[in-house]
Amino acid sequence: MRVISIINLKGGVGKTLTALTMAWMLAEKKNKKVLLVDNDIQANLSKIFSVHNYDANSMEHIMEGASASECIAFTVWEGLHIIPSNTNLEAACNELAMDDSSNQNLRIKQSLESVRSEYDYCIIDCPPGIGLNVINALCASDDVIIPIRIDKNALDGMEELMDLVSEVRSYYNTDLKNVKCLITSYRNTIMQNSGCQILTQSKYECFDTKIRYSEKLFDYPWDIPLFEYSPNCAASVDYRKFTDEYLGGVENA
Helix, strand or coil, rough: CEEECCCCCCCCCCCHHHCCCCCHHHHHHHCEEEEEEECCCCHHHHCCCCCCCCCCCCCCHHHCCCCCCCCEECCCCCCCCEEEECCCHHHHHHHCCCCCCCCCHHHHHHHHHHHCCCCEEEEEEECCCCHHHHHHHHHHHEEEEEEEEEECCCCHHHHHHHHHHHHHHHCCCCCCCCCEEEEEEEEEHHHHHHHHHHHHHCCCCCCCCCCCCHHHHHHCCCCCCHHHHCCCCHHHHHHHHHHHHHHHHCCCC
């Protein structure tokens, strides 16, 4: 099982859309077995799949030491399962931060060992910020995808995020291989093209595919795959290309 974390310290850059659409693409179009991990107390993915529940096992229990096999919820899509989240995750992370008796950074990695042979890909949707749940996601990951919108604040937090990635690689996860930016909400303007050029010429590696801006996303209901809701919109076409580019990079490596 290959583990992918979708991370950016900024909000509103398309993290959840990227995690969701990539998961659906892999499961529905590529016949892969996919585990989604909702690593955000906002629990948007959990609500989309109607598994938001304070009575069932969730990411709260993962951070308390439960195995992933105990926390998985099924979806109506064959081959796509999810570990849900809720606001209790924040309290579980705070409690773990005060626990000096165990390795605080490896709860997610250790929990996923119980299902490693059952899935092809695990996609972890992370919140903005550097909480213990985000550090845990990095420690469990093979790949990191950083959705990024090109604006005047595009690089805010990138230095801190890359420093964290470097630290995790050095001390906790030497298997963390690829860290790439995915440009989202792209428009073919002078300002955006200039920003893309600055980004790609910097030390930050980027996917060739850009996810273009699409007005269709304003009315997107989220509970069906984007490629079914609007198969020909720019974002849908680009997410298909992006998924192919990602698979080409990791499966031919």
